[in-house]
Amino acid sequence: MTLVRIPDDALAVACGADRVARRFEELGATVERVSSWGMHWLEPLVEIDGIGFGPVGVADVEGVLAGGSDLSVGRIEDHPFIASQTRLTFARAGKTRPLSLQDYAATGGWKGLERARAMTAEAITAEVTASGLRGRGGAGFPAGIKWETVRTANGVRKYIVCNADEGDSGTFADRMLMEGDPFVLIEGMAIAGLAVGAAKGFVYIRSEYPHAVRKMEAAVRLAAPLVAPFEIEVRVGAGAYVCGEETSLLNSLEGKRGEVRAKPPLPAHEGLFGCPTVINNVLTLAAIPYILAEGAQAYADYGMGRSRGTMPVQLAGNIRFGGLYETAFGATLGELIGIGGGSASGRPVKAVQVGGPLGAYFPPSLFDTPFDYEAFTARDGLIGHGGVVVFDDSVDMAAQARFAFEFCAAESCGKCTPCRIGAVRGRETIERVIAGDPDGLALVADLCETMKFGSLCALGAFTPYPVMSAITHFPADFVVEERV
Amino acid sequence: MELDEIVARHIGREGPLLPILHDVQAAAGFVSEEAIRDIAQALNLSRAEVSGVVSFYHDFRRTPDPRPAIRLCRAEACQARGSEALAAHAERVAGERVRVGTVYCLGLCTVGPNAMVGDELHARLDEGAVSALIGAM
Ligand SMILES: Cc1cc2nc3c(=O)[nH]c(=O)nc-3n(C[C@H](O)[C@H](O)[C@H](O)COP(=O)(O)O)c2cc1C
Ligand code: FES
Numbered sequence: 001m002t003l004v005r006i007p008d009d010a011l012a013v014a015c016g017a018d019r020v021a022r023r024f025e026e027l028g029a030t031v032e033r034v035s036s037w038g039m040h041w042l043e044p045l046v047e048i049d050g051i052g053f054g055p056v057g058v059a060d061v062e063g064v065l066a067g068g069s070d071l072s073v074g075r076i077e078d079h080p081f082i083a084s085q086t087r088l089t090f091a092r093a094g095k096t097r098p099l100s101l102q103d104y105a106a107t108g109g110w111k112g113l114e115r116a117r118a119m120t121a122e123a124i125t126a127e128v129t130a131s132g133l134r135g136r137g138g139a140g141f142p143a144g145i146k147w148e149t150v151r152t153a154n155g156v157r158k159y160i161v162c163n164a165d166e167g168d169s170g171t172f173a174d175r176m177l178m179e180g181d182p183f184v185l186i187e188g189m190a191i192a193g194l195a196v197g198a199a200k201g202f203v204y205i206r207s208e209y210p211h212a213v214r215k216m217e218a219a220v221r222l223a224a225p226l227v228a229p230f231e232i233e234v235r236v237g238a239g240a241y242v243c244g245e246e247t248s249l250l251n252s253l254e255g256k257r258g259e260v261r262a263k264p265p266l267p268a269h270e271g272l273f274g275c276p277t278v279i280n281n282v283l284t285l286a287a288i289p290y291i292l293a294e295g296a297q298a299y300a301d302y303g304m305g306r307s308r309g310t311m312p313v314q315l316a317g318n319i320r321f322g323g324l325y326e327t328a329f330g331a332t333l334g335e336l337i338g339i340g341g342g343s344a345s346g347r348p349v350k351a352v353q354v355g356g357p358l359g360a361y362f363p364p365s366l367f368d369t370p371f372d373y374e375a376f377t378a379r380d381g382l383i384g385h386g387g388v389v390v391f392d393d394s395v396d397m398a399a400q401a402r403f404a405f406e407f408c409a410a411e412s413c414g415k416c417t418p419c420r421i422g423a424v425r426g427r428e429t430i431e432r433v434i435a436g437d438p439d440g441l442a443l444v445a446d447l448c449e450t451m452k453f454g455s456l457c458a459l460g461a462f463t464p465y466p467v468m469s470a471i472t473h474f475p476a477d478f479v480v481e482e483r484v
Numbered sequence: 485m486e487l488d489e490i491v492a493r494h495i496g497r498e499g500p501l502l503p504i505l506h507d508v509q510a511a512a513g514f515v516s517e518e519a520i521r522d523i524a525q526a527l528n529l530s531r532a533e534v535s536g537v538v539s540f541y542h543d544f545r546r547t548p549d550p551r552p553a554i555r556l557c558r559a560e561a562c563q564a565r566g567s568e569a570l571a572a573h574a575e576r577v578a579g580e581r582v583r584v585g586t587v588y589c590l591g592l593c594t595v596g597p598n599a600m601v602g603d604e605l606h607a608r609l610d611e612g613a614v615s616a617l618i619g620a621m
Contacts, residue, residue: 316561
């Protein structure tokens with residue numbers, strides 16, 4: 001009987017994978033539901049004996065089984081999109097059944113935790129520090145230093161909080177990780193628990209990810225005996241972008257309004273319920289098992305400058321070959337867009353927004369920027385969570401600048417004035433510019449300065465990035481005559 | 485599910501308010517004034533506190549809306565793939581009968597425009613697919 005492997009993650013399912021799987025079963029095949037390889041343009045991507053077929057619709061199933069399908073993409077592992085990646089965090093993508101403890105253990109799972117159990121807490125944090133791992137949620141803060149702060153903090157209770165709020169448009173790596181390889185996140189959290197002396201962890205998942213919530217809940221139940229006495233609880237957000245900000249997230253977990261807290265105190269000192277807390281992004285924690293299993297140096301060998309290891313880059317938006325592309329830091333933006341095959345529409349690429357709604361828009365003249373925290377900062381941009389959103393030449397950058405303010409206004413927690421009021425004024429002012437007021441742009445620049453330096457968190461402080469980059473790099477879009 | 489059951493199920497957890505509100509919203513379609521009063525009492529909070537939490541989060545409604553609902557992603561990656569024109573089309577097709585809401589990113593940013601109906605996700609939408617989705621609601 002033919003064994004057919006079909007992903008069961010939210011994206012594959014949204015593209016019809018469940019219906020395709022049922023059709024294969026009707027025709028007598030055995031179906032195994034696995035994680036996604038991350039080649040989204042091919043989803044549902046069906047694998048038979050290592051050979052991929054995609055995108056497969058219900059009507060294609062018979063042809064695929066008969067062996068004469070022109071949807072074949074050859075051996076998936078040899079596909080240039082896969083073969084050119086360095087997959088450390090996503091090593092199992094496409095290869096294992098997400099909720100199979102057997103598959104997980106057979107592919108090196110729990111090795112990092114085993115090694116950590118034989119180490120002192122101090123040695124674990126030292127290993128993480130030596131790996132050079134920086135937070136993948138956006139700010140790029142060294143994970144080992146954060147852990148060491150929590151380890152040495154006084155507190156009877158301590159917590160590990162996994163930030164799975166993944167609100168940035170153009171990002172889906174956290175979702176893919178939780179839906180495709182949930183045990184690696186659990187292992188990473190358990191190691192963090194050992195490192196800082198925490199017995200309890202929370203995974204805070206946005207409510208827009210119901211599939212990830214169900215997968216993580218199931219995985220947590222299955223893995224409970226393996227990570228005990230460490231305990232994990234899954235919590236669901238309630239539709240607030242700002243709850244991805246760490247202190248807002250902690251308030252939300254406590255059952256409060258998701259308002260940002262003033263820092264200090266840092267969550268490492270006074271976090272969840274006032275206790276010392278490690279809060280890390282999904283990808284940060286999921287990188288840990290590799291680092292513990294293979295050693296800090298193995299991880300640090302990849303990358304450039306102070307950006308060590310790999311980044312699961314997410315190629316999204318108007319891109320031909322969109323998906324998950326994990327690679328060592330240092331690849332240029334242009335290389336990444338090239339791998340993505342340019343725009344899906346076939347029109348010229350005009351702009352790329354990197355780092356989510358708070359990230360800058362880059363024009364093609366900046367595509368030589370290497371994926372590296374410092375290199376992006378030097379060009380008034382940010383890597384953020386690694387989302388790369390491609391726009392073709394039909395995009396109107398004044399509309400994008402307007403949207404950046406609109407988004408900030410809609411999602412502001414309301415605690416600080418520059419963000420709450422600034423975003424609303426900003427949107428109104430851009431609208432005046434669009435309507436032909438030539439003085440508006442100077443006002444926008446002023447407003448951006450105020451937001452940048454006066455906001456309590458990066459929601460207000462970074463909204464100027466998309467706005468000012470649009471104005472700086474695409475001035476023609478803000479000149480009324482040229483727009484009509 | 486009854487409110488007491490929902491409260492009883494979560495009250496032993498650390499920070500039980502959001503899990504309670506999620507269940508109330510799922511069961512009733514909104515969080516009523518009476519629910520706010522009862523939850524406040526059970527958790528030893530003021531009504532203003534609970535009310536403040538309910539109003540903070542986009543997921544919680546304070547008034548019922550019995551219409552079926554579809555949420556279209558209107559975030560940047562979907563904008564780059566044509567979500568804005570599609571949203572206008574959805575509004576036209578939906579009229580008053582179906583509620584067309586907005587969601588900012590569903591994590592399917594390579595296969596947009598996308599939408600969510602309940603917990604179900606729909607990708608690679610065009611006008612025909614949206615009309616069919618709304619028509620079937
Ligand atoms: C408005 C806003 C939204 C954020 N959203 C997220 C998010 O969705 N996921 C995330 O991991 N970090 C997010 N962050 C960053 C967190 O505040 C924090 O830096 C991160 O959780 C720390 O983990 P890391 O060091 O592993 O990156 C956000 C920050 C801001 C200001
Ligand atoms: S932007 Fe629409 S799914 Fe991410």
